[in-house]
Amino acid sequence: MKLAGESWKRFCGLSFAPALRWALAGVLVLLFAASAEAARISDMQDTNVWEQAIRFFSLRDDVVRTALLGSIFLGISCGLLGSFIVVRKLSLFGDTLSHAVLPGVAIGYLVAGEKDPFAIFVGATVAGVLGTVVVNLIKKTTHIKEDSSLGMVLAGFYGIGIVLMNRIQKLPTGTQSGVNKFLFGQAAAVSPTEVWMIAGVAVAAVLMVLLFYRQFLLGSFDIGFARSLGLPAGLFHYLLMMLLAFTVVVSLQAVGAVLVSAMLVIPAASAYLLTDRMHRMLVLASVFGIFSGVLGAFFSFLGNSLPTGPLMVLAASSIFTLSFLFSPKHGLVSRWRKRRRGQKRIENENTLKAIYQVRESYGFAGEGVRVKDLALRMGETTDETRRRLEKLAAVGVCDLKEIEGKSYAFLNPDGWLRACAVVRNHRLWELYLTNQAEYEPDHVHDDAEVIEHILGEETVRHLERLLDYPAEDPHGKLIPSLADLQRSLTKGSSEDKATGYRMPNQ
Amino acid sequence: MQEIPLETHDLTVAYDKRPVLYGVDVQVPEGKLVGIVGPNGAGKSTLIKAIMGIVPITGGWVKVFGESFARGAKRVGYVPQRESVDWDFPVNVMDVVLMGRYGRLGLMGRVSKADREIAEACLDKVGMLPYAKRQISNLSGGQQQRVFLARALAQESDLYLMDEPFVGVDAATEAAIIELLRELKGRGKTILVVHHDLPTAQTYFDMLMLLNMRLVAFGPTEEVFTQELLQKTYGGRLTILSEVANTVMKESK
Numbered sequence: 158m159k160l161a162g163e164s165w166k167r168f169c170g171l172s173f174a175p176a177l178r179w180a181l182a183g184v185l186v187l188l189f190a191a192s193a194e195a196a197r198i199s200d201m202q203d204t205n206v207w208e209q210a211i212r213f214f215s216l217r218d219d220v221v222r223t224a225l226l227g228s229i230f231l232g233i234s235c236g237l238l239g240s241f242i243v244v245r246k247l248s249l250f251g252d253t254l255s256h257a258v259l260p261g262v263a264i265g266y267l268v269a270g271e272k273d274p275f276a277i278f279v280g281a282t283v284a285g286v287l288g289t290v291v292v293n294l295i296k297k298t299t300h301i302k303e304d305s306s307l308g309m310v311l312a313g314f315y316g317i318g319i320v321l322m323n324r325i326q327k328l329p330t331g332t333q334s335g336v337n338k339f340l341f342g343q344a345a346a347v348s349p350t351e352v353w354m355i356a357g358v359a360v361a362a363v364l365m366v367l368l369f370y371r372q373f374l375l376g377s378f379d380i381g382f383a384r385s386l387g388l389p390a391g392l393f394h395y396l397l398m399m400l401l402a403f404t405v406v407v408s409l410q411a412v413g414a415v416l417v418s419a420m421l422v423i424p425a426a427s428a429y430l431l432t433d434r435m436h437r438m439l440v441l442a443s444v445f446g447i448f449s450g451v452l453g454a455f456f457s458f459l460g461n462s463l464p465t466g467p468l469m470v471l472a473a474s475s476i477f478t479l480s481f482l483f484s485p486k487h488g489l490v491s492r493w494r495k496r497r498r499g500q501k502r503i504e505n506e507n508t509l510k511a512i513y514q515v516r517e518s519y520g521f522a523g524e525g526v527r528v529k530d531l532a533l534r535m536g537e538t539t540d541e542t543r544r545r546l547e548k549l550a551a552v553g554v555c556d557l558k559e560i561e562g563k564s565y566a567f568l569n570p571d572g573w574l575r576a577c578a579v580v581r582n583h584r585l586w587e588l589y590l591t592n593q594a595e596y597e598p599d600h601v602h603d604d605a606e607v608i609e610h611i612l613g614e615e616t617v618r619h620l621e622r623l624l625d626y627p628a629e630d631p632h633g634k635l636i637p638s639l640a641d642l643q644r645s646l647t648k649g650s651s652e653d654k655a656t657g658y659r660m661p662n663q
Numbered sequence: 664m665q666e667i668p669l670e671t672h673d674l675t676v677a678y679d680k681r682p683v684l685y686g687v688d689v690q691v692p693e694g695k696l697v698g699i700v701g702p703n704g705a706g707k708s709t710l711i712k713a714i715m716g717i718v719p720i721t722g723g724w725v726k727v728f729g730e731s732f733a734r735g736a737k738r739v740g741y742v743p744q745r746e747s748v749d750w751d752f753p754v755n756v757m758d759v760v761l762m763g764r765y766g767r768l769g770l771m772g773r774v775s776k777a778d779r780e781i782a783e784a785c786l787d788k789v790g791m792l793p794y795a796k797r798q799i800s801n802l803s804g805g806q807q808q809r810v811f812l813a814r815a816l817a818q819e820s821d822l823y824l825m826d827e828p829f830v831g832v833d834a835a836t837e838a839a840i841i842e843l844l845r846e847l848k849g850r851g852k853t854i855l856v857v858h859h860d861l862p863t864a865q866t867y868f869d870m871l872m873l874l875n876m877r878l879v880a881f882g883p884t885e886e887v888f889t890q891e892l893l894q895k896t897y898g899g900r901l902t903i904l905s906e907v908a909n910t911v912m913k914e915s916k
Contacts, residue, residue: 385715386766387736433798435753
C-alpha cells in the first residue's frame with residue numbers, strides 16, 4: 158500500500174496546490190478504506206475480486222493508472238466549478254449544459270469517422286455553447302421563464318443526441334465505436350489523450366481559482382458591487398462558464414453526459430453543508446469529488462467495466478447523505494440532538510419554576526420543597542414528579558432527601574438562581590406585554606411560558622430598564638431581580654443557612 | 664474650479680427596450696447629503712445603477728469627478744439593496760467588508776494587513792466588529808445593512824451611492840446610519856441615498872432629487888419639498904409617460 162502511494166506521488170509529480178495535497182491525502186485514506194470494502198465483497202462472492210482490487214491499487218495496469226488519474230483530475234475540476242454553480246444557483250444550468258453536449262459528441266464522431274478526442278471535444282463544446290445560446294434566446298424573446306427554457310433545451314438536445322447515437326451504433330463500425338460509453342461513462346475507456354485533456358482543464362481550473370479567487374467570489378456573491386468597483390465582472394463570469402463547459406466536455410468519457418451535472422452538484426452541495434467559508438468549500442468539494450471519482454472508477458473496475466458514472470454518483474451521494482445527517486451545523490442528527498437538548502432544558506426549567514412557586518406559596522420559609530406539594534402544583538403523580546427531580550439531580554442542581562418519612566427536594570444555589578431567573582423572565586415578559594404592548598393581563602401567560610426559556614441576559618437587562626426595574630408582575634406577584642438575588646444568596650447561605658434562600662424584598 | 668462629484672447629461676435607461684428613465688440632467692455639488700425620492704417604479708435604483716454602469720445606459724453620459732465612471736470608479740462607494748444578494752452565501756462578515764477593498768487591489772493583488780485593519784476599523788464604526796467572524800446568514804436585517812455600510816466605508820470613496828439603506832432596519836440602526844452619513848458629509852464626502860419615506864426624507868437630506876421616470880426637481884430640500892413638486896412627482900400626470908413607455912416596448916418587439 159505504502160509503495161503504491163509512493164509510486165503514485167512520483168507518477169503525478171505534483172506540488173503546486175494545497176488542494177492537490179488534500180487530494181493525495183484523500184487517495185491514501187481511500188487505499189485503506191476501500192480495500193476493506195473489497196474484502197467484504199470477496200467474502201460474499203466467489204470471484205477473484207480481491208485480486209482485481211490488488212491489481213487496481215498496485216497501479217500495474219496502464220488502464221488503471223489512466224482511469225485513476227482521470228477520475229482524480231475530474232474530481233478536482235468538478236468540485237471547484239461545482240462549488241461556484243451551487244452558490245450561484247446555477248445547478249440546473251449545469252445539468253442542461255451537460256445534456257446539451259451530447260449531439261456534439263455524436264457529430265464529432267461522425268465527422269472524424271472514429272472516436273477522436275479532439276473532434277469530440279470541439280463538437281461537444283460547440284453544442285454546449287449552442288444550447289446556452291438557445292436558452293438565452295428563448296428567455297429574451299418570449300415570456301417563457303428560464304427554468305422552462307432550460308428544461309426544454311436539456312431534453313431537446315439530449316433527444317437529438319440519443320437519435321444520433323443510435324445512428325452511429327447502426328453503422329458498420331458502430332458496435333466498437335464506444336460512443337455509447339458517453340451516456341453513462343466508462344473510466345476504463347479513457348484514453349491517455351483524454352486524461353491529458355482532463356488534467357489540462359483541472360490545472361487550468363485550479364490556477365484560475367487561485368489567481369482570481371477574489372473576482373470569482375465577489376462576482377458570485379454580489380455582481381452589482383463587482384461592477385460598481387469597475388471590475389470586469391462579465392469577463393470573469395464567462396471565464397467561469399467556459400471552465401464549466403470544458404469540465405463537462407472532458408468529463409463525458411469518464412462520467413457520461415447523464416450524470417456529469419451530479420458530479421458537479423453533489424460534492425459541492427455536501428461541502429456547502431459542512432462549511433460556511435467559500436475557500437474551505439472549494440477544497441472540501443474537490444476532495445469529495447476526487448473521493449467519489451476514484452471510488453466510482455474502483456468499483457467499475459471491480460465489477461468488470463460497469464458504467465462508471467452511476468458508481469461515482471453513488472459514492473458522491475453517500476458522502477452527501479453523511480453530511481446531510483451529521484454536519485455539525487446543518488445536519489439532521491445534530492439538529493435533532495440540539496432540539497432534544499433544548500427540550501430537556503425547558504423541561505428542567507419548568508420543574509425549577511414549579512419549585513420556586515411552591516416555595517413562594519410557603520412564603521419562602523424552610524429550605525426544601527415537599528415532593529407531594531410539587532406534584533400537586535404540577536398536576537401529576539408523585540412518581541412522575543420524582544422522575545422530574547431525578548433529572549434535575551442528574552444535572553446537579555437539586556438533591557432529593559428523605560426526612561421523617563417524607564421526601565423533600567432541595568435546590569443548590571445554582572438551581573435556585575436558575576429557578577429565579579426563569580420566574581423573573583416569565584413575569585418580566587408578562588409585564589412588558591401588558592404595560593408596553595398593551596395586552597390584557599389574561600392574554601399574556603401562554604406567550605410568557607415560551608419566552609421565559611429563550612430570553613437572553615441582555616434582553617432581560619433591556620426589559621428591566623424599559624420597565625424601570627419593576628417589583629411586581631401584572632398579577633401582583635413578586636419579580637425577583639437578578640442583582641438583588643445574588644446578594645441575598647450570598648448572605649443567606651453564609652450567615653443563616655437554616656432558613657434557606659431569602660427573597661431580597663423580604 | 665471645484666470638482667463636480669457627479670454629473671449626468673440626458674441620461675436615458677431602458678430595460679428590455681422599455682424606457683425607465685428619460686433624459687436626466689443633474690449636477691451634484693460636493694459635500695451634500697442627497698435623497699433620491701419618488702414612487703415605486705420611478706427609476707430611483709435604476710438611476711444609481713446606471714451611474715455605475717451596472718445597468719447599461721441607452722443615451723446620454725455620466726461623469727464622476729469629471730471623468731468617465733470607469734476611470735473614477737475608485738472614488739465611488741456603493742451600498743446595494745440588501746435583498747440583492749444571497750445571505751446564505753458561504754462568507755463571513757469580514758469577507759464581505761474586505762470586498763470593499765477589492766477595487767484597490769488590482770487584478771492579482773492580495774489582501775494585505777493594512778486592508779484588514781481598514782476593514783476592522785470600518786466594522787468598528789458601524790458597531791459590528793464583534794461579529795467579524797460571524798457567517799452572514801446569522802445576522803439580523805439591521806446588522807446586514809451595517810455590514811454593507813462597512814463595506815462601502817472600506818472603499819474609502821469620495822462619492823457614495825446607497826440603494827434603500829433604511830429598508831427593513833431597526834430604529835437604532837436607522838439612527839446610526841444617518842449619523843454616519845452626516846459624519847461622512849462633514850468630511851466633505853458626497854452621498855446619494857435612494858429613499859422612499861417622505862416624512863423622514865425632509866429631515867435627513869440637504870438636497871432632494873424628485874424622480875418619476877424623469878427628473879422632476881433637484882435642489883435644496885427646503886426649496887424642493889413643496890406640495891406642488893411632490894404632487895408632480897407622485898401625482899397621476901405621469902401615467903401618460905409610462906403608457907408611452909409600454910407602447911414603445913410593444914412596438915419594438
